Amino acid sequence: MPDAMHSSKTRLLDAALTIIRARGYSATRIEDVCETAGVTKGSFFHHFKGKEDLAVAAAKYWSDTTGAFFDSAPYHRHEDPLERVLGYVEFRKAILTGKVQEFTCLVGTMVQETYDTHPAIRDACDASISGHAAKVEADIAAAMKQRKMQPRWTAKSLALHTQAVLQGAFILAKAKKDAAIAADSVDHLRCYIELLFAEYSEKRNLPDHR
Amino acid sequence: MPDAMHSSKTRLLDAALTIIRARGYSATRIEDVCETAGVTKGSFFHHFKGKEDLAVAAAKYWSDTTGAFFDSAPYHRHEDPLERVLGYVEFRKAILTGKVQEFTCLVGTMVQETYDTHPAIRDACDASISGHAAKVEADIAAAMKQRKMQPRWTAKSLALHTQAVLQGAFILAKAKKDAAIAADSVDHLRCYIELLFAEYSEKRNLPDHR
DNA sequence: GACAACATACCAACTAGTCGGTATGGTACT
């Protein structure tokens, strides 16, 4: 096995992430991916069965790389699980920098085009989103348990809501060519989570501070 | 001028909405649109300069038809502007029925694929989203003024946040082939708005979580 | 030699867009 970090397959996957995030799945041409990766079509079809196979592999590669990225983020160091949840949200806000295609989500982009026509890609995207949400859900559930909360909502639905806000924020950022609008929505998400937990933590005996 | 409701141009636009919402912009073939509309390619190119022109026209048509649809919705009858805002959110939740491509948003789908390559389409999508958000913003601003609120957030950012949640909820619904997950996110949005306004209505403040 | 990892050349299918043409209806002039 040659250097996995810079193998042709890895370069093809990296190129796929870049191009699909900018243009979407359908508009992404295999030849463009090859050119960006610096390999030829023969090499591409050695590593992937076809375009759909690339998309599925790209979704898994995306899950793996972003998963490792978030696992190494500093917010995990908080003792309080709620601090970890809020730290996660702040971290998501902090990485809204640079060009739009550099902070938006591969699988959120792909699933829009493929959910009805490419079940394998849809499943791969769902697995990526759900897997990521599950990590957030764990911290939310821990924070709820710590406070003995029994709200009408579940940790799972709130975790998925965080993903919905982020995905929607990406769409607004694309429409407006502006990351700031996405950051505003993430601020609202943070505010919501604080309100949800404040309601239970303080039992409405809330100090005046404004 | 022939019957505008069933003219070839209108049928082409209706067909475009259906197909683009299911497959996205790039994967939509002009011939499919023509076939669904029951017209020929010659007719298509008589009415539209090309595929991009169709997409721009479809975004405007989408704004017009959905705009009229929401304008006629019953939640506008509430006297209290906050009731109108919450009524809007409930209405958005109520229409999450049927197949995914029947309740998802055309412009949210299109902008993902076109923001970087088709500025004209992106602008049309932005206009559609922003125009819709502005209507929500008006009610939010009225509710804020009524309560003499001066929060850190603005009516505009909250209105755009509602759109982000909805767009994100659509992505989750597509990934999971399930409208229920979208409804859960809209519930969280309603809960958030209630908390934001309850905070001011009931004169209670929040502790600082940082 | 066997196999993985590439490269080159090529094809078949698809598709956006073109183009010459027809049908219809309005208008203006005589």
Added chain:
DNA sequence: AGTACCATACCGACTAGTTGGTATGTTGTC
């Protein structure tokens, strides 16, 4: 009224270019 003229609406075969995929090498390594 008749007719010449013109614009709009529409048709469908055709083209030029694109693109996913294949067939057939070549090279390096165990």
